[in-house]
Amino acid sequence: MRTKKAFHWSIVLVLVSVGLLSGCGQIGAGSNGDGIVIGAAMPVFDDKWLSYLYDAINQYDKEHDDVEVSMVDAKNDSSKQLEQVEKFIVQGVDAIVITPVDTSAVEPMVNAAKQANIPVVVVNRMPDEDVLAKLDAYVGSESIEGGIKQMEEVEKLLEGKGNVAIMTGELGHESQIKRTEGNQEVVKKNPEMKVVREGTAKYQRAEGIRLMENWIQSGTKIDAVVANNDEMAIGAISALKAAGKLDDTIVAGIDGTPDALEYIQSGELEVSVFQDPVGQGEGAIETAVKLAQGEKLEDKMVWVPYELITKENVEEYVQKWEEYNQ
Incomplete structure (x- = not known):
């Protein structure tokens, strides 16, 4: 150093x-x-x-x-x-x-x-x-916007009540801090929702599997897993499937990656938020x-908005990625 x-x-x-x-x-x-x-x-x-x-x-x-x-x-x-x-x-x-x-x-x-x-x-x-x-x-x-959109959709799916686990990215990254902050803002507005687990899986699928396995082994009742990105969410899905618990658990990610869209199409991932x-x-x-x-720039902050993805509109984003890959 x-x-x-x-x-x-x-x-x-x-x-x-x-x-x-x-x-x-x-x-x-x-x-x-x-x-x-x-x-x-x-x-x-x-x-x-x-x-x-x-x-x-x-x-x-x-x-x-x-x-x-x-x-x-x-x-x-x-x-x-x-x-x-x-x-x-x-x-x-x-x-x-x-x-x-x-x-x-x-x-x-x-x-x-x-x-x-x-x-x-x-x-x-x-x-x-x-x-x-x-x-x-x-x-x-705006990372906080992504976290809010993501958790608001989870709130609807849970009907405003349930135990939530938040899977965070690399600690200290702006996206980890703000996406999690957005998640927590929504939970605070819903007294019957509770964050029962929070831990980092470093934005990696393999780490998401490991962390989810630990949470499952702890015996904590988890109704929804809300991850700072899709890779960790997919890792959580793998662990939940292996334990036979996926059908009882809502999983949400962020980024709207092509891999994530396949999981939304299959119904295994309920929510993602597209970051373009x-x-x-x-x-x-x-x-x-x-x-x-x-x-001279009109504004030094150039924002590219987040967009919510669910099974209802997933095909629109599949097409978008196909266009990007042409």
Whole structure:
């Protein structure tokens, strides 16, 4: 791990390099001196949902000859992502798009880019208010809205009463905090609903299986499992099926992934909330290009709304994913 002193000198070296590059007329003209160059610092390429966001950015790149996107994989390592952003700064990109590995670690990246006068767009994972104030734009969906929509539908299915288990994502992530907060807001309004279990399955299907197995073994009566994402919800479904308890338990997820839609079609997953990765990817790259061209944004917060998915409207989202995959 870097010491504060080492980090300080790394930033100094980056900014000195940037100064040298600007003296050569490269800053603001893209690293190839022709057209707009966008640096895209992504957390991990091996993520199914995020892959659609990446595809949308890359598709924009293919369709616009005057735009070049340099996309890099931090492999879920915040220090590696910082180094990648530093490299973008040295290269003199015209704007930087970041989906942070960890929102609590994104501020040094933003500070370094801003000192080099490079606009920054954060997409999908919202940092805290202090960092938001420094950004040129944030593109994403309001996580608390997703949690509220999800639990409101569960409330209807439970008719306002029952024991709920909340399966949370990676602790400390903005989506984990806000989606759970939205869930709890709805439960508080219903005195006959009670959260009896809450634990993290780190957004992973295998962890969802493990956590659900533990809850089943505890003997706690659970009427609904509400998960921060679809992968954990699918994990919970697997464990509930193996224990013969799925028919008595409502399961809800968030994201509206293609896998989740199959479970909704079969009736095993009752609820998901669509978070549009293509909409977020398109919004991020379009916003970054506008900033690179010196355009003033009407609003630095670019929202892509969540949409409730149930068995009644699932075919609409199946078709949407088919279009995305064409």
